[in-house]
Amino acid sequence: MGIAEQKIIPATEADRKEIFAFYRKQVGREYCPWTMYYPSEETITFDLKRNALFILRDDSGRLIATVSLEEDPAVDALPCWTHEFAPGGELARLAVEPELQNHGIARRMLQFGMDRLKERGFRSVHFLVNKLNKKAIRSYAVFDFQIVGECDLYNQPFLCYEAPLI
Numbered sequence: 001m002g003i004a005e006q007k008i009i010p011a012t013e014a015d016r017k018e019i020f021a022f023y024r025k026q027v028g029r030e031y032c033p034w035t036m037y038y039p040s041e042e043t044i045t046f047d048l049k050r051n052a053l054f055i056l057r058d059d060s061g062r063l064i065a066t067v068s069l070e071e072d073p074a075v076d077a078l079p080c081w082t083h084e085f086a087p088g089g090e091l092a093r094l095a096v097e098p099e100l101q102n103h104g105i106a107r108r109m110l111q112f113g114m115d116r117l118k119e120r121g122f123r124s125v126h127f128l129v130n131k132l133n134k135k136a137i138r139s140y141a142v143f144d145f146q147i148v149g150e151c152d153l154y155n156q157p158f159l160c161y162e163a164p165l166i
Contacts, residue, residue, distance in 0.1 A: 008065075008112045011053040015063070016044055019055065022063050026095050031133040033156050039093055046071075047093075054112060056105065064097040067109040069116060075128060080149025080160045085124030088162065089117035092127060094136070106139045118165040125165055128158040 011019060023039045026032050047053035052069040070092035081088050091113040096105045114125050128151070129136045140161055149160040 006056055006058065008054050008056045008067075008109065010051055011044075011048060011055045011066070013048060015055060016041075016048070018063050019044055019053070019066060022066065022095065022097075023093070025098075029098065031130065031135055033130040033133065038154075043093070053093075054109070054116070056109065058100075062097075064100055065105050065109050066093060066095050067091060067113045068093040069113060069120070070127075074153060075126070078149065078151055078160060080151070081126055081162060082124065082148065082164075085162070085164045085166070087122055088124040088126045089120065089122035090126055091117070101135065106136075107142055110139070110143065114163075114165060123164065123166050124162055126160065126162040128153065128160060131157045131159055 020041060023034065024036070027034050027036060044053065047068045050069070050071065052071075054067050055063055056065040058064050068091070070090040072090060072092070075090055076088070091110065094106060094109055094113075096109070117125055126148075129140065131150070137159070143163060145161040145163045147159050148162045151158050151160060
């Protein structure tokens with residue numbers, strides 16, 4: 001079975017160490033704004049408690065991608081989000097194994113995340129992308145997301161993306 005046939009599944013407590021190591025592997029990569037402090041063990045705990053962290057494994061069982069349904073009041077409070085599409089849900093912590101990038105995995109994870117948000121009653125999706133993260137910006141172009149604003153949060157410059165789920 002190829003990666004395209006593998007199922008995206010909810011992460012469990014048993015996946016914690018592997019997810020944390022996967023996050024750490026992203027730190028220092030070009031355009032990646034993550035640090036040794038973010039995402040943290042607490043971030044993983046927060047996501048697991050809300051059943052909001054999803055993973056994709058390859059045929060050998062190796063973790064190759066993650067995405068989270070985020071709850072962040074600072075992001076939700078930004079004035080750029082379209083009120084007619086409220087409530088909006090946020091996607092965050094999308095990561096793909098570096099050697100598997102540019103194979104549609106990020107797009108698949110995004111679509112999965114949007115489907116889960118819609119199932120949970122959200123009418124739109126929004127997320128922040130570091131303005132320098134050219135790979136992510138290229139991935140999001142396929143979905144016709146709208147850039148609805150810019151902000152500086154967590155000491156980083158972000159583009160604010162949004163799309164209706166209705």
